[in-house]
Amino acid sequence: MSSDLVDLSAAPLIQAAGLSKSFGGIHAVQNCSLEAYPGRITGLIGPNGAGKSTLLALLAGALRPDSGKVLFDGHDVTRMHDWQRARLGLVRTFQVSRPLGHMTVLENMLIGAMDMSGETYVKALLNRKQWKENEERDLIRAVELLERFNLLPLTNDYAEILSGGQMRLLELARALMAKPKLLLLDEPFAGVNPTLAQELADHVEQLNREGQSMILIEHELNLVGRLCDPVIVMTNGSVLASGSIDELGKNAEVVDAYLGRTERVDASPLAATSAPEMEAPHGNA
Amino acid sequence: MNHYLYYILTLGLYFFVYCLLGLGYNLQYGLAGIHNVANYIFVAFGAYITAVTSLGPSNSLVQSYILGTNIAWPLPLLVGAASGAFMSLLLGFIFLWKLKYQYQAIVTLVIAQVALLLIGNSTGLFNGFNGLAGVPQPLESVVNLAPVPYEAFFVGISAICALLGFAFMRRVVRSPLGRVLRSIREDESVASGFGRNVFRQQMLAFMVAGAMAGLGGGLLVEYLGSWTPGGWSTAEGFVVIAALIIGGTANNVGAALGAFIVPVLIYELTAFIPSFGPINSQTIDAFRWIAMGLMVLLFLWFRPQGVLPEPRRHFRLVDRILSGQDPMPGKELSLSEAVHGSDVVSDAKDAT
Secondary structure (H helix, E strand, C coil): CHHHHCCCCCCCCEEEEEEEEEECCEEEEEEEEEEECCCCEEEEECCCCCCHHHHHHHHHCCCCCCEEEEEECCEECCCCCHHHHHHHCEEECCCCCCCCCCCEHHHHHHHHCCCCCCCCHHHHHHCHHHHHHHHHHHHHHHHHHHHHCCCHHHCCCEHHHCCHHHHHHHHHHHHHHCCCCEEEEECCCCCCCHHHHHHHHHHHHHHHHCCCEEEEECCCHHHHHHHCCCEEEEECCEEEEEECHHHHHCCHHHHHHHHCHHHHHHHCCCHHHHHHHHHHHHCCC | CHHHHHHHHHHHHHHHHHHHHHHHHHHHHHHCCCCCCCHHHHHHHHHHHHHHHHCCCCECCCECECCCCCCCCCHHHHHHHHHHHHHHHHHHHHHCCCCCHHHHHHHHHHHHHHHHHHHHHCHHHHCHHHCECCCCCCCHHHHCCCHHHHHHHHHHHHHHHHHHHHHHHHHHHHCHHHHHHHHHHHCHHHHHHCCCCHHHHHHHHHHHHHHHHHHHHHHHHHHHCCECCCCCCHHHHHHHHHHHHHHCCCCHHHHHHHHHHHHHHHHHHHHHCCCECCECHHHHHHHHHHHHHHHHHHHHHHCCCCCCCCCCCCCHHHHHHHCCCCCCCCCCCCHHHHHHCCHHHHHHHHHC
C-alpha cells in the first residue's frame, strides 16, 4: 500500500467543499466535500446513481456546480472551464471510452499532449520549426507510452477499430501524455475482461508507485482495496464515510449502502417484495 | 472559336471560385466539424461588400446602396473577405454556442433565410431584391484588354486566390492546428478535456472560412458585374456542400476535385444536352438538380468518405522507429535524449 510512502502532512492536491449539483429535481450531488492528497490513489465508491461520476465531472470542470468550491494545487478553479483546469494539470478519463475515432492511435496520443505550440493560425503557418521540434518530442513520448501499454502495433490504426479493452488502454495512455498532476479515472476497468482489468490495475499501481496522484472510481472492491487509500464512499449524492478499505469494511452503514438493498427497496415500492430474493444471485457482481 | 475559348475560361473561373469556397467549407465542416449549411450568406455578404466598395456613390434613381466608396482594386476583394469573417464572428456567437449537429444546421439555415429577407426588403442597403448591377471589373481600364484576354486575366486572378487558399489549407491540415480541429470534430469533450478552448478554435475556423467565402463572393460579383439576393441562395450553397461530399470531406485535393465534378461537370456540362421533343432548357435545368441531388445521395449511401477520403496521417519519425530504423538519421541522439530534451536537440535542429 502506498500510504507509508506518502507524507501525510502534505497539503491536499485537490479540495472540494460543499459541492452541489442538481439536474431538474434530481439532486445528483449534495453538499459533497472531499480531499485528495499527492502521491495517492483516492478511491471513490458507491452504488450506481450515487453521484460519483457527477462529482468527478464537477472536479474536472465538465459540469459547473450549483454551489460549493474546488481548489486545485493552490488555485481556486471553481469558475474555470474544463480546458483551463486541464492546463493546470487536472485531467480525467471518461466512464465510456472516448477515442477520437477517425484519427490514428498516435494522433490520439498527440491530442493528449498539451504542448499546443502550432495550434494557432500564425504559429501553424509561420513557426513550423518550433512546433515540429515539440511534436517530435511528443511523438517519442507517445511511442514509449504506447509500448508500455502494448498498443504499439496499433500506432497507425484509426482509433475507431480498437477493441473495447484497447480503447481503455488508449484512454489511460492518452491521459498520461498530458503529464497530469492529478488524474481522474472514471471506472477505467469497466467492461473489460478480468485479465485485462488486472493488467490495467497493474498499470495504475505502477503509475502510482512512480508518484502519479489519482482519484479512481471503481466498483470491484478487491481492486479498490488493492489500489486505493483512502476510499471515499458516496450514496445518494453525499459522502457517507471515508477511510481505508479495512475501516470501511467494518462500518455496517457503508456495507449496507454499497450493496444498495435498503436504497433500492425505498426507491421502488414494486421491487420491495421481490428485490431481496431477486438480488441474491447478483450480490457479488 | 472565340466563344468556345470564352466558355472554357468561364468554366475555369467557376472551378477556381468553387475551389476556394470548397476549401473554406472543408475548414469549417471537414476539419472543425461545424455543421453550417448556410455558407452561401457569407459568399453573398462578401459579394455585396465588394460590390458597394468598388461602385461609386449611390444614385437613388438607378440603385441605392450603402458606402459606394469606389476604392482601388484589390481593396474591395480584401474588404469583402474581411466582411465575411466579421459576419462569421457575429453569427458564430449564435451558431457555435451550445448548438451541435442537426440543430446547428437548422439554425444556420433559418438565420440565413432571415438574412436574405432582410437584405431583400431593406432597399437602401444593397438595393433590395433588385440587387446591384454595374459592378466594375478589376483593373479593366488599366490592363485594357479585349474580352477574351481579359477573361483569361480574370481567371488568372481567381486561380491565384484558389492556389493561395489551397496552400493555406494544406499547411493548416498538416499542422497541430489541423489535428486539434479534427479532434474537435471527433469529440469536443475530449478536446476540451485536454486543454483546448473549443469555442475559440471553432470560432476562428468559422471566421477564416467566412473570409474565404467572402473572397469567393467578391470574385464572383466582380466577374458577373451584378448580384441579387435570389442569385445566390440555398441551391448555390448546396452545390458547394455537394462538391465537398462528393470530392472528399476533410481532403483538400478532394475539395478541388469536387469543385471540378459538381459545379463544372454536372452543372455546366448538362447545359450541352440538346433540346429535343419534350426536353427543353427548363427540363434540362430541372434534370441538372435531380442529377446533383441523386449523386449526393448515392455517395452518402455507398461512399460517404467521397472520391478521395481523408488521408491517414503518418509521422515519418515514428514509422522509422516502428520499422526498426534510426529515428533521426544523421543525428547523434538517443531516444531518451530526444524525449527529455537536451541542448544537442536544438543544436542539431538549428543546423538543418
